[in-house]
Amino acid sequence: MPSLDEPPNRVITVLGLLALVLVWVLDLGTVQPNRIVPGTGYGLFAAAGWLGAVTVSAGLCVLMALAVLPLRRRYTLLGILLTLALAALPDLLVIFTSAHLPKDSPYARTAVGAGFWSLLFLLVLMLIEVVGRLRIGRRGQLGILVVILAGWALLIRQGGLDSLSLMREFSNRPDQFLQALWAHLALALGAVAISFVLAFALVLKMMRSEAWRRPVFGVVSFLQTIPSLALFGLLIAPLSALTAAFPLLQSLGIRGIGWAPALLALIAYSLLPMVRNTFVALTEVPEAVIDAGRGMGMTERQLFLQARLPLAIPVIIEGVRITAIQAMGLTAVAALIGAGGFGTFIFQGLGQAAMDLVMLGALPTIGLAIAADVVLSTLANALQPRPAAALPQ
Amino acid sequence: MRIWRTPVLWLAVLLALTLGMDGLEPLFRLIQPDTQSVIYQRETFLFLLGNHVLLVLISATIGTFAAVAGGIFATRPSGRDFLPLVSQIASIGQTFPPVAVLALAVPVLGFGEGPTLVALVLYGLLPVLRNTLAGLDGIDPAVTEAARGMGMSARQVLFQVEIPLAGRVILAGIRTSVTINIATAAIGSTIGARTLGDPVIAGLVNGNTAYVLQGALLIGLLALMTDSLFEALEKLWARRLAPTVSPA
Numbered sequence: 001m002p003s004l005d006e007p008p009n010r011v012i013t014v015l016g017l018l019a020l021v022l023v024w025v026l027d028l029g030t031v032q033p034n035r036i037v038p039g040t041g042y043g044l045f046a047a048a049g050w051l052g053a054v055t056v057s058a059g060l061c062v063l064m065a066l067a068v069l070p071l072r073r074r075y076t077l078l079g080i081l082l083t084l085a086l087a088a089l090p091d092l093l094v095i096f097t098s099a100h101l102p103k104d105s106p107y108a109r110t111a112v113g114a115g116f117w118s119l120l121f122l123l124v125l126m127l128i129e130v131v132g133r134l135r136i137g138r139r140g141q142l143g144i145l146v147v148i149l150a151g152w153a154l155l156i157r158q159g160g161l162d163s164l165s166l167m168r169e170f171s172n173r174p175d176q177f178l179q180a181l182w183a184h185l186a187l188a189l190g191a192v193a194i195s196f197v198l199a200f201a202l203v204l205k206m207m208r209s210e211a212w213r214r215p216v217f218g219v220v221s222f223l224q225t226i227p228s229l230a231l232f233g234l235l236i237a238p239l240s241a242l243t244a245a246f247p248l249l250q251s252l253g254i255r256g257i258g259w260a261p262a263l264l265a266l267i268a269y270s271l272l273p274m275v276r277n278t279f280v281a282l283t284e285v286p287e288a289v290i291d292a293g294r295g296m297g298m299t300e301r302q303l304f305l306q307a308r309l310p311l312a313i314p315v316i317i318e319g320v321r322i323t324a325i326q327a328m329g330l331t332a333v334a335a336l337i338g339a340g341g342f343g344t345f346i347f348q349g350l351g352q353a354a355m356d357l358v359m360l361g362a363l364p365t366i367g368l369a370i371a372a373d374v375v376l377s378t379l380a381n382a383l384q385p386r387p388a389a390a391l392p393q
Numbered sequence: 394m395r396i397w398r399t400p401v402l403w404l405a406v407l408l409a410l411t412l413g414m415d416g417l418e419p420l421f422r423l424i425q426p427d428t429q430s431v432i433y434q435r436e437t438f439l440f441l442l443g444n445h446v447l448l449v450l451i452s453a454t455i456g457t458f459a460a461v462a463g464g465i466f467a468t469r470p471s472g473r474d475f476l477p478l479v480s481q482i483a484s485i486g487q488t489f490p491p492v493a494v495l496a497l498a499v500p501v502l503g504f505g506e507g508p509t510l511v512a513l514v515l516y517g518l519l520p521v522l523r524n525t526l527a528g529l530d531g532i533d534p535a536v537t538e539a540a541r542g543m544g545m546s547a548r549q550v551l552f553q554v555e556i557p558l559a560g561r562v563i564l565a566g567i568r569t570s571v572t573i574n575i576a577t578a579a580i581g582s583t584i585g586a587r588t589l590g591d592p593v594i595a596g597l598v599n600g601n602t603a604y605v606l607q608g609a610l611l612i613g614l615l616a617l618m619t620d621s622l623f624e625a626l627e628k629l630w631a632r633r634l635a636p637t638v639s640p641a
Binding site: 129227256361 | 424478482488491594602612616
């Protein structure tokens with residue numbers, strides 16, 4: 001029997017129950033007397049008081065209720081509620097900090113606990129589920145993201161999170177942070193750009209002569225198989241030898257360690273996804289399209305520029321997306337050979353057992369990878385040729 | 394037998410270098426003439442190789458079982474509700490760089506082999522999960538329908554039809570996962586796991602290129618050996634198992 005109500009959603013219910021348990025069992029936050037000493041943890045009730053505890057628990061119960069009650073617009077309601085909850089989530093930390101940070105000790109700091117991270121993670125999962133059910137398009141997804149990030153930015157602006165250890169680590173070194181950001185972006189995007197040009201040239205060659213295909217694919221997949229740390233390490237000795245032999249290279253800043261081996265290794269890694277996608281995209285254009293173009297009297301050059309390339313662009317951008325995500329992560333590893341970037345904070349933090357410094361490196365690295373994903377998949381989506389527009393019926 | 398030739402060859406080179414690194418001392422002396430020690434001595438290479446392989450093996454086993462179980466659950470009628478979310482997690486999760494996952498394991502779990510193992514399991518699970526979903530979901534419904542029509546139970550359909558058909562795709566996922574985990578375990582040296590990354594990190598810290606080279610060579614060989622092993626397994630799967638389950 002058809003019903004106007006949407007069927008109840010078990011996924012949200014399960015995630016909500018899990019969130020309710022974890023947020024009560026785990027520590028919401030910790031207070032540390034200084035940077036290195038481990039802190040004391042506070043559970044939900046101790047950290048946020050009864051008002052905070054009730055708000056969080058009641059909020060989760062409302063979400064679960066919305067997921068199972070017979071409702072016609074459950075997903076719209078859930079989507080709005082989840083977006084607002086995520087935007088306001090850092091308020092919990094503000095309440096926690098203002099209640100528990102000792103006023104008289106300047107080195108005291110608060111850290112985000114596992115309970116808060118679990119809550120954040122599970123709410124994001126619920127939102128992903130709702131966005132999927134509502135079939136919200138790219139623009140809607142970006143809109144939700146903007147609302148949530150605006151909520152967080154507002155709180156950070158107001159200074160409510162200043163005593164958070166992560167913010168402390170940042171405000172101790174804002175210049176270094178910016179420098180790391182630029183180094184990270186320059187290295188990763190530079191490698192993506194160079195490998196894009198290289199891959200395109202290789203693919204053009206492979207399209208013209210069959211003999212190039214196997215060896216090129218063989219070499220680029222071989223390169224991708226070598227683990228990052230090994231490839232970075234293997235490049236040090238030859239580059240040192242090279243610069244020792246040619247002092248001119250040294251004056252250009254090329255040395256055994258630093259950005260030069262990092263860039264080379266990153267390019268080597270980027271070649272496989274780039275070559276594979278570009279090759280598949282350009283060679284697997286439907287024969288009918290090419291025949292039709294030829295029938296219209298197009299030259300080979302016109303066929304390439306006006307038929308093959310536009311059809312291939314979304315798949316090529318998909319290759320760029322995979323490559324860019326991968327390069328953002330590998331650039332962090334490149335900090336081990338002195339290439340700079342956010343990996344510097346990660347490995348410095350690990351060396352000093354300063355966990356907040358580790359986070360200050362790891363979280364932006366993840367952020368950059370996700371940003372690369374969002375930007376490039378939006379671009380691929382926008383450049384998808386629309387059959388309806390091309391063939392008016 | 395011929396398909397095993399490449400992996401066995403790589404294995405021989407790997408073991409020869411692991412056990413006979415001391416024999417190459419004059420060579421490394423050329424690269425690093427000004428230091429006392431040119432061969433990494435803190436642990437034996439054999440121990441580091443063993444520990445590295447063990448970490449990857451344990452994480453791959455746990456990760457594969459968890460991912461295949463999750464994939465099966467999400468494609469059964471009782472778990473269908475979870476399919477969109479699970480496949481989203483599998484693809485979004487892979488956006489997270491392995492080194493960041495490794496780094497974030499430390500504040501939660503501390504230093505050492507344990508947190509490395511947890512990060513490897515979590516990260517290694519994703520490619521297997523994605524491929525399991527793709528493999529099981531990509532089976533033509535007519536095939537499972539026919540199997541059910543022959544009187545097979547849901548369990549028999551799963552183990553005798555679906556898993557064998559999806560097996561190659563799942564195996565490819567395990568290959569990706571293991572390749573990533575060999576690389577990530579090497580970086581695990583920075584959080585206190587004793588792996589083949591140790592000589593590389595020690596060499597970088599002390600400016601000893603010979604150490605770096607020894608670690609890097611062994612890691613590279615391990616990765617190549619494993620990759621060729623999986624290639625052989627995939628060929629074996631294609632040759633022996635595929636024809637018996639899908640007679641055309």
